[in-house]
Amino acid sequence: MSIEFWKKLKSEAEQLIKSEPLLSSYVHTCILAHHNFETALGFILSNKLADEVMGSLTIKEMFEQCYLLHPEISEAAMFDIQAVFNRDPAVHSNLTVLLNFKGFQSIQVHRLANQLWKLGRKDLALFLQSRNSEVFSLDIHPAAHIGQGVMFDHATGIVVGETAVIENNVSIMQSVTLGGTGNEAGDRHPKVREGVMIGAGAKILGNIEIGEGAKIGAGSVVLNDVPPHVTVVGVPAKIVGKPRCQSPCETMQQNFLED
Template identity: 70%
Template structure:
């Protein structure tokens, strides 16, 4: 559901376009770029498909061909557009360095990587697996984020800084999760079947954390930076270390929103 502050995707688009017009007027060097990416478009999905297709394209696969795939997906599955709007709102509310929707849309590669993955996932479920794997490969090259097309990712997800994030085939990331750079949601070997982590709502995963195997990170929990998690994590706790152990509990129900990285503060509350 689109956040109540927007009421509709049209209202969100009006705000975003207004931001773009202001930036184009203030910074002439960016004017043509902002017009091409945002101002020249009639709605958000048109702008988004233009930006993402130019990220994914290469000399062999032109942007116009990739854009047709995005536009088809957005037409047939409008929930993808709604999820993108909620993802932008998530970044704006969680990252103190961000002050506008426009900044997320045109600059944040974690946001781009997540939306490109949504297309790969759409194609995967349409049995267009070779094309979905191509999109995954291009996403990895363009953004430094490697997400298997079959991985399930909810909305309101922030991939912060994003470089080096790896998410495996049977991983599940629920709504309202924050994941920092160099995080791996991986397997433990060459086993088949359901073999990757399940990340529940409200979780924050610190930079460099490795979560391995078909395990669950419980709702509202926090994984400290650099941790290696090899077993289930209960709800509403903070884990840290190699292997990770419970050291305390977050001071809020949604660590993904507070983004507090200091696990020593959580330990003091245990």
């Protein structure tokens, strides 16, 4: 998958240069100057995160080592790009997601922070969390688990707590919180199962489960488990129907009145 996906990205980059010459140098530096997807991704992310204290080369080396030792992490990034491309009607190329979409980019930064956290390098992981928050305007704890094919649409204001789990193929809109209910310790954050879509501004609080294929309406406050394949909405959230498809994350249909 990696080689074919990289070829497609390079083809899209060459087409972009032809259609928009002013982006020629930028696209060449970010894409065409690299030999594979992993080095291009690491270059893009490291330049986003670098500041006057932590330079881009140091951060880039962390990404490249991570991708070398854990190829499943860069593979997950490809699935994330394809998820955004397939679900967002505003997206017309995979390259656009890679270069411009902060929801995608922030998830990839988290993947590195999560790996460092697992290795016991918690201070470095927390540094990346902080930079991720400052640059992309969201906050994901390094210990949180995020699967592949995940889409953070717009992304601004998303908060994901330490023991939260987001499984494969989930779509989350802006200003969503996967948080706790107080200062309790231990396993205290939501578990979001595959196929779920969470509408803008929803707050999901506590160690609760959002069942497979469920839909959470915009602005809802969810305090209890949500069964699979139902639509909930309100404050507090209540079941109001069932999504029209098995995986609401794919259709992104946010009008709960149609369920």
